[in-house]
Amino acid sequence: MxxxxxxxxxxxxxxxxxxxxxxxxxxxxxPSPPSSSSRDWHFLPYPVGHRKRASFVRHYETLLAARADAAARHAYVPSVRAALDGDGFASLRRLNVLTFDPAAHPVLRAFRALIGVADDADLSRAHLSFRDFSRRSSHLDDKASLLAPLARDSPARDAFVDAYDALVLAVVAPAVAAAMGPELEDAILYAAFPCVRVQQPCEFHTIRAHVDSMYNHPEGSVNCWLPLTSAFGANTLQLESAPGAEDFRPLELDHGAVAMFHGHSVAHFTVANTTDETRVSLDFRVVPRSVHDPSAECTARKGPGDASARQCYNVSGYYSAARRGDDGIWRKVVSGRPSARHGFPHRNDEMA
Known part of the structure; x- marks a missing residue:
């Protein structure tokens, strides 16, 4: 045998x-990772001599090596490789912005209800409720307290998940299928619960430069980024237009838009939020069924953060699954339940 x-x-x-x-x-x-010795670092968010500059450069060099190594780390079966290299998925590797009607998809209203604030609460002022607010502090405990209801089963959490599911099924799934070829793509996987990010005014970045291959996310995953507040300038995600382009620009959106980009290979990070507004956003990943390789769901690769241990991105765990019916309507067919490793709420201890 x-x-x-x-x-x-x-x-x-x-x-x-x-x-x-x-x-x-x-x-x-x-492949060999590209050399960064001659790089001019024009895109760095810190000037020469800043205490954060060296660590930012170090993390970016880790990013370069991870991106170069991604193909070797995951050798997909030929059918998946062919779909990943096809024209359909090529369109999902580029930045796409979808729009939706917040009245029809009340994700923001459900989120406010879940965290226990007024229906008209201005989340961009959330930092004013933090204890002894300072731009020099990460306020991790304050954020954890604000987002603690996300981790507890409750009717309000169920309502938030329902609103999130409905938006994915009505807005995101049809767009992904249209890109891949609707006659071929009738099923997707998507994160069972979105990450919530709170970027308060601060003097440092809170999300280091990275590509998602560093965290063992599969190549077929597509990032979806949905602001719950206005996202602009220094309070939003900084994103390059293509892998290695290094033409980083702020991802500027208002609530009612969803950006889709290929975070597996496109570098992204945050900068010091020099605005006076907190940015609150959701992000989640979707995977067209044709580029999903079940044999690559779990990895034991060493990497930063949670990726240093065995990581599983599996259906009914990290992912829920949806399918388009004969009537053209998308419905959830498998409910996921992420493990504690995927974090409720999201907190980044790097800057603690």
Missing amino acids: GRGADAAGGDPVAAAVAAEKAAAEAATSP
Whole structure:
């Protein structure tokens, strides 16, 4: 019996998949990371001599190596590789902005109800409720307290998830299917619960420069970024237009828009929020079914943060699943339940 069959425990289907993966891995040679010695670092958010500059450069060099190594880390089966290299997914590698009617999709209203603030509360002023607010502090405990209801089962949390699901099914799923080819793509995976980011006015970045391959997210995942407040200038995500372009620009959107981009390979980070407004946003990932490789759901690769241990992005766990019916309507068919490793609420201890 061959090695693939041994690994699959005698299952002929699993053995075939294992053999296909082995062939793909054999054809892949790890690329060398690009040199950054001659880089001019024109895009750095800190001037020469700033205490944060060296760590930002170090993290960016880690990003370069991770992006160069991504192909070697995940050798997908040929059918998935072909879909990833196709014209449909190529369109999802570029920045796309979708719009929706907040009245029809009351995600913001459900979020306010979940965290226990008034229906007309201005979330851009959330930092004013932080204890002894200072731009020099990360206020991690204040953010954790604000977002604690996200971690608890409750009717308000269920209502928020329902609003989130409805928006994904009505706005995001059709757009992804249209890009991939609606006659071919009738199912997607999507994060069962979105990450919530709170970027208060501050003197430092809170999300370091990274690509999502550093955290073992699959190449077929597409980032969706939805602001709950106005996102502009220094309070928003900084994003390059294509892998390696380094033409970073602020992702400026108002509530009622969803940006889709390929965070697996496109670098992104935050800068010091020099505005007077807190930015609150949701982000989540979607995966077209044709580029989902179940054998790549779990990895044991070493990486930064949570990626240093075995990481699973699996259906019914990290991902929910949706399918388009014969009537053209998208419906959730599998409900995910992320583990504690995926964080409720999101908190970034890097700047603590």
